[in-house]
Amino acid sequence: MLSNMLLGRYIPGDSVIHRLDPRAKIVSVLLMMVIIFFANHWVGYGLLVLFVLGIIRVAQINLFFLFNGLKILLFILIFTFLLHIFFTRGGTTLFEWGFIQIDSEGLITGIYITVRLVMLLVITTILTLTTSPIELTDAIEKLGAPLKKIKIPMHELAMMISISLRFIPTLMDETEKIIKAQSARGSTFMTGRLKSRINALIPIFIPLFISAFKRAEEMAVAMEVRGYTGEAGRTSYRELNWHLRDTAALIVIIAFGVLLFLVRM
Amino acid sequence: MKITVDGLTSIYHNNTPFEHTALNNFTTSFEPGKYYAVIGRTGSGKSTLIQHLNGLLLPTRGIVQVGDLTLKHRTKQRIIHQVKKHVGMVFQFPEHQLFDETILKDVMFGPLNMGLTEEEAEARAEKYLSLLGVPERAFGRSPFDLSGGQMRKIAIAGILAMEPEVLIVDEPTAGLDPKSHIEVMDLFKQIQEDFNITIILVTHDMNDVFEYADEVKLLAGGQLIREGRTEDILTDEKLLTDHHLEIPDIVRLVHDLERKGVVFEGMPRNTDAFITSYREWRALHAQ
Amino acid sequence: MIARLYAGYALFFTYKMVVEHMIKIDNLTYRYQADGPTALDEISLSFNKGDWVSVIGHNGSGKSTLVKILMGILEGYTGNITVDGEALTQDNIQDFRERFAIVFQNPDNQFVGATVEDDVAFGLENQGLPREVMIERTEKALSAVNMLAYRRHAPARLSGGQKQRVAIAGALAMEPDVLILDEATSMLDPEGRNDILAILDEIHKTRTTTLIYITHDLSEIEKSDYAVIMKDGRVINEGSIEHIFSDTDILIESRLVLPYQMQISRAFLDGRYVTHDELVARL
Numbered sequence: 001m002l003s004n005m006l007l008g009r010y011i012p013g014d015s016v017i018h019r020l021d022p023r024a025k026i027v028s029v030l031l032m033m034v035i036i037f038f039a040n041h042w043v044g045y046g047l048l049v050l051f052v053l054g055i056i057r058v059a060q061i062n063l064f065f066l067f068n069g070l071k072i073l074l075f076i077l078i079f080t081f082l083l084h085i086f087f088t089r090g091g092t093t094l095f096e097w098g099f100i101q102i103d104s105e106g107l108i109t110g111i112y113i114t115v116r117l118v119m120l121l122v123i124t125t126i127l128t129l130t131t132s133p134i135e136l137t138d139a140i141e142k143l144g145a146p147l148k149k150i151k152i153p154m155h156e157l158a159m160m161i162s163i164s165l166r167f168i169p170t171l172m173d174e175t176e177k178i179i180k181a182q183s184a185r186g187s188t189f190m191t192g193r194l195k196s197r198i199n200a201l202i203p204i205f206i207p208l209f210i211s212a213f214k215r216a217e218e219m220a221v222a223m224e225v226r227g228y229t230g231e232a233g234r235t236s237y238r239e240l241n242w243h244l245r246d247t248a249a250l251i252v253i254i255a256f257g258v259l260l261f262l263v264r265m
Numbered sequence: 266m267k268i269t270v271d272g273l274t275s276i277y278h279n280n281t282p283f284e285h286t287a288l289n290n291f292t293t294s295f296e297p298g299k300y301y302a303v304i305g306r307t308g309s310g311k312s313t314l315i316q317h318l319n320g321l322l323l324p325t326r327g328i329v330q331v332g333d334l335t336l337k338h339r340t341k342q343r344i345i346h347q348v349k350k351h352v353g354m355v356f357q358f359p360e361h362q363l364f365d366e367t368i369l370k371d372v373m374f375g376p377l378n379m380g381l382t383e384e385e386a387e388a389r390a391e392k393y394l395s396l397l398g399v400p401e402r403a404f405g406r407s408p409f410d411l412s413g414g415q416m417r418k419i420a421i422a423g424i425l426a427m428e429p430e431v432l433i434v435d436e437p438t439a440g441l442d443p444k445s446h447i448e449v450m451d452l453f454k455q456i457q458e459d460f461n462i463t464i465i466l467v468t469h470d471m472n473d474v475f476e477y478a479d480e481v482k483l484l485a486g487g488q489l490i491r492e493g494r495t496e497d498i499l500t501d502e503k504l505l506t507d508h509h510l511e512i513p514d515i516v517r518l519v520h521d522l523e524r525k526g527v528v529f530e531g532m533p534r535n536t537d538a539f540i541t542s543y544r545e546w547r548a549l550h551a552q
Numbered sequence: 553m554i555a556r557l558y559a560g561y562a563l564f565f566t567y568k569m570v571v572e573h574m575i576k577i578d579n580l581t582y583r584y585q586a587d588g589p590t591a592l593d594e595i596s597l598s599f600n601k602g603d604w605v606s607v608i609g610h611n612g613s614g615k616s617t618l619v620k621i622l623m624g625i626l627e628g629y630t631g632n633i634t635v636d637g638e639a640l641t642q643d644n645i646q647d648f649r650e651r652f653a654i655v656f657q658n659p660d661n662q663f664v665g666a667t668v669e670d671d672v673a674f675g676l677e678n679q680g681l682p683r684e685v686m687i688e689r690t691e692k693a694l695s696a697v698n699m700l701a702y703r704r705h706a707p708a709r710l711s712g713g714q715k716q717r718v719a720i721a722g723a724l725a726m727e728p729d730v731l732i733l734d735e736a737t738s739m740l741d742p743e744g745r746n747d748i749l750a751i752l753d754e755i756h757k758t759r760t761t762t763l764i765y766i767t768h769d770l771s772e773i774e775k776s777d778y779a780v781i782m783k784d785g786r787v788i789n790e791g792s793i794e795h796i797f798s799d800t801d802i803l804i805e806s807r808l809v810l811p812y813q814m815q816i817s818r819a820f821l822d823g824r825y826v827t828h829d830e831l832v833a834r835l
Contacts, residue, residue: 134666162666169708170660174361180321181362184354185423186346186378203374206364210409218661225623225654226664226722227646227678237673237686307711307741412611440657440739442611442768443809469741472812511742514812514828521832536812540819543835 009069010132016245017059018130022139024246028253029127035257036119043263045115051256052119059130066129070121077114084110133165138238155231163219171212178207266351266430266463268295268318272327275313275487279325287313289487290327295431300457300464302474302495305484306509311467314484315433318465319352320345331431350379353429357436359420360413368394368419369404375427389426397422397452414445421449425456431463432456438470450477475499475513476535483508496532515539573634574601574729574762575622580631582617591617592629593785599778601636601729602759604752606773607766609782610807615766617785619734622764624649636729650679653723654732657739659715660707668710669694669703672722679726693725694718697751713744720751724761731755732764737772749775770803771811774827781806797825 012018017025039045056063090105128136141158148154182203188196275288288310295301295318303311316322317329320336323345329336331348356362365371372390373383381389394404397418408419417437424432434453438446454477457464466478474481474495481498483491485508491498498504502512502520515533522528529546533539575598582592592614599605609615620626622633624645633640640648653675656662665671669690676686694700697717707715716736723731733752737745753775755761765776773779779796781789783806789796796803797814800823804810810818813831817823821834 132666134670137666163664166663166666166707169706177356178362180316181354181356181359184319184321184349184356185362185375186349186427187374188342188346188378203362203364207361211361215658215661218656218658219664221625222656222662223664223674225625225649225652226675226726227649228674229678233680234677235680235683235686237670237677237683237690239683306743414611442807443770444610444807447809469743471742509743518812518816518828518832521828522835525832525835527835536815539812540816543816543820 009128011129012132013060013130015058015060015130017055017126019245020130020249021240021242021246022131022135023143023240023242024249025127025131026136026139026143028249029123031250031253031257032123033120035253035260036116036123038257038260038264039112039116041265043265044260045112047256047260047263048119049115052122055126056122059126061126061129066122066125070118070125073121077117080117081110081114084113134162134238135240137162137165138240142240167215170215171208174211175204175208178204266332267297267330268332268352268431268463269330270294270314270317270327271330273314273317273324273329274326275310275317275322276325287487288317291487291489292327293482293489293492295463295465297430297463298457298461300454300466300477300479302466302468302478302481303484304468304471304474304481304510305490306469309484309508310487311484312435313487315354315435315465315467318431318433319354320348321354350427351429352431352433353424353427355421355424355432355434355437357439358417359424359437360408360416362423363408363416363420366407367405368399368408371408371419372423372426375423379427386426389428390422393422393425394419396425396456414441414448417441417445417449421452428460429462431465433465433467435467436469437466438468438473453477469510471499471505471511471513472515472535475516496534500532573598574603574636575599576632576634578632578634580618580621580629580633582621582626582629584617590785592621594631595785595787597780597787597790599730599762599764601762602756603778604756604763604765604776606776606779607764607782608768608770608773608779608808610768612784613782613806614785615782616734618782619654619732619764619766622730622732623652623654650726651729652732653726653728653730654734655716655719655723655736657735659712659719659739662719663707663715666706667703668699668705668707668718671707671718672725675722675726689725689727690721693721696724696754697721698747711744713740713747716740716744716748717751720748724755728761730762730764732766734766735768737767738769745772768808770808770814781808783807794825798823 036048039048056066085102085106086100088106088109089103091108092104093101094104094107095102137158140161141154144152144154144157187200187203270291270293273288273291274286277285277287291310291314303314305311313322317324317336318331320340323336323340324338326338331351334344334348334351336345336348363371365374369387369390372394373386376386376389377383391401391404395401399418399422408416411419421437432453437449437453441449450473453464453466456462466474468474478495480493481491481495482489483498483504490508491504499513500516502516505512515535518539519529519532527543527546529542531542533542577595577597580592580595581590583590595614595618607615607618617626621629627642635648635651638644663671664674672690672693673686676689681689691700694703697720699714699717699721702710702714710718719736737748740748749772752763752765756763756775763776765773767773773793776793779790779793780787781796781802788806789799789802800810800814800818813826813828814823816831816835817826821831826834
């Protein structure tokens, strides 16, 4: 199941979207989050969906693959949809049975809100699908630079995120190994009563914590002996380069926002 | 307990873009009481194979027969649990699985999971800890106060206490100093002989394979390339080199000496045996 | 007269070159707890520039403690350490750190960067080097360990041996005077281990970097110029490989395991030091 999930996953590629400066992509996503709320009737929503489909196309992402990967969130979407259908009142009553009543307004709002949510999810997923975690971290550090003025340690935060991301696969492997090792000793955390399942997690978590602490300590020593003393006096091997296409991307997004604003009713 | 693998195919992430076939239509068997070595370079399918032997993985296609228990694509947890009673597994770096407050309690974990009572489990734990030379006064100590080699012994005791009829050991000496290396390898040989259990050793160390194993299974690309007696397979220098495996030191030495005209009766399997063979050869040719 | 002067100079420089000590350790003693046992007990050693020095000992022999002191991780020792003639003090430890690089045992726990090249550049970033210099040095170091083709790979896609090669590249990129390998091959398969030993052999040939190779495996020291045997915090033997193996009893007492050819040599060749080929020739 987890292998199908796309949230937060990066898939290397060579599209224009992949090559955009991560800062441009993050700013675009933030803009889109606002722009999405400009749409307030079917023309706006139609344009929005077309625009997002266009981005998916340019990013060379397989549409089926994308929606398949987001299937895990289907439950939330259906829940939101039903919530609006049943509890938004107004317009003509379409259906009535006992205390259940569906109004036209409810149906329409339900559809609109769901489209909004899906678009938000798709937009952020496109960002993570086309941008490597390290690029994202770099961009967050650079974009957050002004926050250093108010004593928010952006460099340290970025370093922490970067090392955490780097250790995720290692710790996943480790977890799998420990689960298998305890399972070979007859541990049954997959079956049985809740209480015994929770008890069976102890033999997994304790070794995992011990190993994580050991890794953290060894990592700290390794960083120290390689001369890491924090941000001061440090240069950067990676470089973010702002190109014309990044400016162009932002202009396209803003233009689309203006268009969506103009078709509001 | 005999294990038969019949037409085993194992595919990771089946039906996704990340699909990967680790074993392809694999057929072999493991006879009771013998010492096997499974060899092949990293990624050859060794570790996938052994995980199928005790139900940690289930076949995508084909079957694994453990005694009268059958592991198939959709075998129930209850059967798998039974299989684990019979087939024990010592993973690489087994000390990473230690978790309990005391050495004794940690070793009791497996037996308790197998349904033994506290008293029975404790008796088992004491028996196997003593077998591994852990003094009784240490039983109440935390396993985390020990050195790496000691921790590994405790972890191994934890598996032995389940009294499996087949014991799978995956790279049991990785990261150990040479002295502990020899102790651990001697231990498995000793329990194989004393308790008449099957040992299935997975390792990159061809010297160990040559010294300890009766039979060898050579894997590459998810397929069985050769199986048979250790002295036939590990003396085939070309076969080993083709599969990026080392030639055992003694084999290299004996072959080099043969080219010089020093030819022994049989093939010595370790350094001590070599010394004896050479001494005999010299005595014979001094006359 | 002039000729004599030149000859004198030449001799002096040759002498300097031959016996120039990269590291000199005098009476080094260390305790983890003030009233505890000595982890290092009056150790005196000197390592020549460009040499490959192996430090061999069983677990708890003090070899790791020695490394930690050299790397400035442990403080509060007594005795003197000089590097290239300069005494190591609490104040200049940071400068010394730049001259030492180390590769640890666990390939996973020293990989800081998100990709191979980022990891190699990590130490250079810390030194505040300009980007062009970093790119040049990173490429050079990755070529030296045959990992340039993997420069954009994430660590999760590398084998243990490949990760250790990246760690060596990260160390080489810092152009250290001394490269320490602390049981760097003990978690690798034979293929990975042989790759690392071959790379070290190449580095050794340049004679620019002093290699300190920490191990408990006597079969890995064949290529080193000098070996130090440690036991219970003391140096119990040191010298050339031939010298070390001339007293196999000391090695066995130190809970070390003799390589096969030395076990056989003990039985038939009075325990003299032989390589595999020499053994074949003499039997």
